[in-house]
Amino acid sequence: MTGEPASGASARIDHYVASFDDWRGDLLAHIRALIRQADADVVEEWKWDGPVWSRGGIICTGEVYKSAVKTTFAKGASLPDPAGLFNASLTGKTRRAIDFHNGVPIDEAAFMALIKAAIAHNLG
Template structure:
C-alpha cells in the first residue's frame, strides 16, 4: 500500500461523501493506482480525484450507482482483458459497480501502461 502521506486530504473528503458501498470501491481503486505508480500525484480536478504524473493519467469518476476508473489516454491502452469502454477521441473508462469488480492486476497494468505512455509523449 502507498504511503498515506502521498494521499490527498481533499480526496479523503471526497470519498467520505460517497455512499458506503462506493466508498469501499473508491478506496480500492485508489489503492490500485498508488500500487501501480507510487510517485503519482493525487488531487481533485473537475470535482473528482485525478491522478497525475507529468500530466493527467487517470481519474475516479462518480456516477449514480457506480464509479468509473477513467483513463485520459485510454484510446492508446492495450486492453487485452477488454475492460475499457467509451467512444470518445481519447478517454476510456471501466465501470465498477461493486467491490468484486475491482480487478487489481488488470487495473494496475492499465495504470502503469497509461503512465508510461503519457511520460513517453512528453
C-alpha cells in the same frame, strides 16, 4: 482549470471518499489504493470537482455515480487493454473509461497494468 496542490488534494480526496458511506466510498478507496500501489510517484490532484491521478500528465479521474464508480483514462484509446477492462466511453477518439459496479470484482493486476501503461504513455 488548475488543480489544488497535491497535499491539499489528497486531503480533499480523503474527505470525498469518506462522504460516501456505502459501497461507492469503499470501491473508490480501493481503486485509489490500487493506483497508488501501481506507482508510488503518482500525484493526486483535485480538478473538475473530483479526484485526478497524474504522472507526466493525467492518468485518470475518479467519478462517483449512483450505480457505478468510474475511472476515465485521459488517453485510454492509446493504451493496450488485453483484459478488456474498458467498458465505457468506447467511441471517443482519446478517452476510455471503466465503470465499476457494486459486487463485481476488480481484476487488480489488469487495472494496475493499465495505470502503468498510462504512465509509460505519458512519460513516453
